[in-house]
Amino acid sequence: MDCRTAEGLVNRYIEHELPVNELEEFLEHVQNCPSCYEELETYFIVHEVTQQLDDNSSESVLDFKDLLEQDISSSRHYVRKKKIGWFLIGVSVCLLIVALAAILVYVLMETAHIL
Numbered sequence: 001m002d003c004r005t006a007e008g009l010v011n012r013y014i015e016h017e018l019p020v021n022e023l024e025e026f027l028e029h030v031q032n033c034p035s036c037y038e039e040l041e042t043y044f045i046v047h048e049v050t051q052q053l054d055d056n057s058s059e060s061v062l063d064f065k066d067l068l069e070q071d072i073s074s075s076r077h078y079v080r081k082k083k084i085g086w087f088l089i090g091v092s093v094c095l096l097i098v099a100l101a102a103i104l105v106y107v108l109m110e111t112a113h114i115l
């Protein structure tokens with residue numbers, strides 16, 4: 001992913017609207033690209049400030065850098081969890097196919113035996 005693509009995704013990242021594959025590439029890019037990270041930080045802070053103004057809550061968080069780091073780390077966890085989920089689905093499908101193939105072979109052998 002290049003900087004232009006990453007910059008285009010900043011807003012959707014903040015709104016947590018990125019699909020997992022884009023999210024993963026985005027996180028990888030901002031991790032290695034200080035200028036995009038800074039861009040993300042700026043947008044994130046603006047977003048948080050606006051939201052806290054809307055919330056009217058008394059306990060506003062002022063450590064935005066920390067907040068962003070938490071957000072990024074929870075996004076990473078999310079990506080990892082999704083990937084493990086897909087992996088498990090993949091394994092289940094493979095097992096199912098193997099089981100079906102085994103049943104098929106068994107049935108064919110039984111049929112051949114009867115004939």
Ligand SMILES: [Zn+2]
Pocket residue numbers: 002003004006029033035036
């Ligand atoms: Zn960049």
